[in-house]
Amino acid sequence: xxxxxxxxxxxxxxxxxxxxxxxxxxxxxxxxxxxxxxxxxxxxxxxxxxxxxxxxxxxxxxxxxxxxxxxxxxxxxxxxxxxxxxxxxxxxxxxxxxxxxxxxxxxxxxxxxxxxxxxxxxxxxxxxxxxx
Amino acid sequence: xxxxxxxxxxxxxxxxxxxxxxxxxxxxxxxxxxxxxxxxxxxxxxxxxxxxxxxxxxxxxxxxxxxxxxxxxxxxxxxxxxxxxxxxxxxxxxxxxxxxxxxxxxxxxxxxxxxxxxxxxxxxxxxx
Numbered sequence: 001x002x003x004x005x006x007x008x009x010x011x012x013x014x015x016x017x018x019x020x021x022x023x024x025x026x027x028x029x030x031x032x033x034x035x036x037x038x039x040x041x042x043x044x045x046x047x048x049x050x051x052x053x054x055x056x057x058x059x060x061x062x063x064x065x066x067x068x069x070x071x072x073x074x075x076x077x078x079x080x081x082x083x084x085x086x087x088x089x090x091x092x093x094x095x096x097x098x099x100x101x102x103x104x105x106x107x108x109x110x111x112x113x114x115x116x117x118x119x120x121x122x123x124x125x126x127x128x129x130x131x132x
Numbered sequence: 133x134x135x136x137x138x139x140x141x142x143x144x145x146x147x148x149x150x151x152x153x154x155x156x157x158x159x160x161x162x163x164x165x166x167x168x169x170x171x172x173x174x175x176x177x178x179x180x181x182x183x184x185x186x187x188x189x190x191x192x193x194x195x196x197x198x199x200x201x202x203x204x205x206x207x208x209x210x211x212x213x214x215x216x217x218x219x220x221x222x223x224x225x226x227x228x229x230x231x232x233x234x235x236x237x238x239x240x241x242x243x244x245x246x247x248x249x250x251x252x253x254x255x256x257x258x259x260x
Contacts, residue, residue, distance in 0.1 A: 082243075091150060103154050103162045104164050107212045107242040109243050
C-alpha cells in the first residue's frame with residue numbers, strides 16, 4: 001500500500017471534527033465534503049443553495065490546489081442537497097465552475113451535519129480528483 | 133485528464149447537464165448516478181420501483197460496457213431510494229442483476245431524487 005497522507009489546507013474552512021480536508025494516495029486526492037462556508041470566519045455564506053454551492057466549490061478548488069490538483073481534474077463528485085434538488089441551479093454552477101465535466105451523483109438528504117447556526121447548510125459536495 | 137477517459141454514450145439517457153456518464157482513471161471507471169429513465173425517450177419507465185431500478189441498472193450496464201467494463205466487474209455500488217417500503221424489492225432486484233463476486237455496497241434512503249425518481253445507482257468498476 002502506497003503512503004497515504006492527510007492534508008489540511010489553510011485556504012478551506014478549518015475542519016471542526018476528526019477529519020482532514022483531503023487524503024492523497026497514489027495519484028488520487030479524496031476530498032472531504034465542503035459546505036458553503038467562508039474559509040476565513042467559517043460562517044455560511046448568504047445566497048441560498050446557489051451561493052452556498054458556489055462557495056463550496058471554491059473551497060474544493062482551494063483544497064485541490066493545495067494538493068497539486070484542480071477543478072479540471074475532478075473524476076467524480078457527490079452532491080448532497082437539503083430539500084428537493086434545484087438541478088437547473090446546480091447545472092448552471094457546474095457549467096461555470098467545472099472546465100472538464102466530472103461523473104456526478106446528486107441526491108436530496110434529510111439534513112447535513114453542521115454546527116448550530118442561524119442559516120441552514122443547504123448543500124455540500126465532495127470529490128475524487130487526479131493529483132500530480 | 134485525457135478526453136478519451138470521459139465517457140458519454142447514447143445507450144443511456146443523455147446527461148441533462150455539465151457532467152459525463154463516466155470517467156476512467158487508473159484501472160477504474162467511476163459512473164454517474166443512473167435513474168430509471170429510458171435511454172431513447174429520456175422518460176421515466178412505467179411500472180414503479182422495480183421497473184425504474186431495472187432500467188437504472190440497464191443504463192449503468194450500458195455505460196460500463198462502453199467503458200470496457202461490465203456489471204460483474206463492479207467494485208462498489210451506491211444506491212439511494214426514497215421509500216423504505218421498496219427495500220425488499222431493491223434487494224431482490226439487486227440480487228438478480230449482480231452476481232458473485234458481489235461488489236461492496238452502500239444503500240440508504242434519500243429525501244429526494246431528481247424529478248421524482250424512486251431510485252438511483254452509481255458505481256466504481258474495474259477496467260482493463
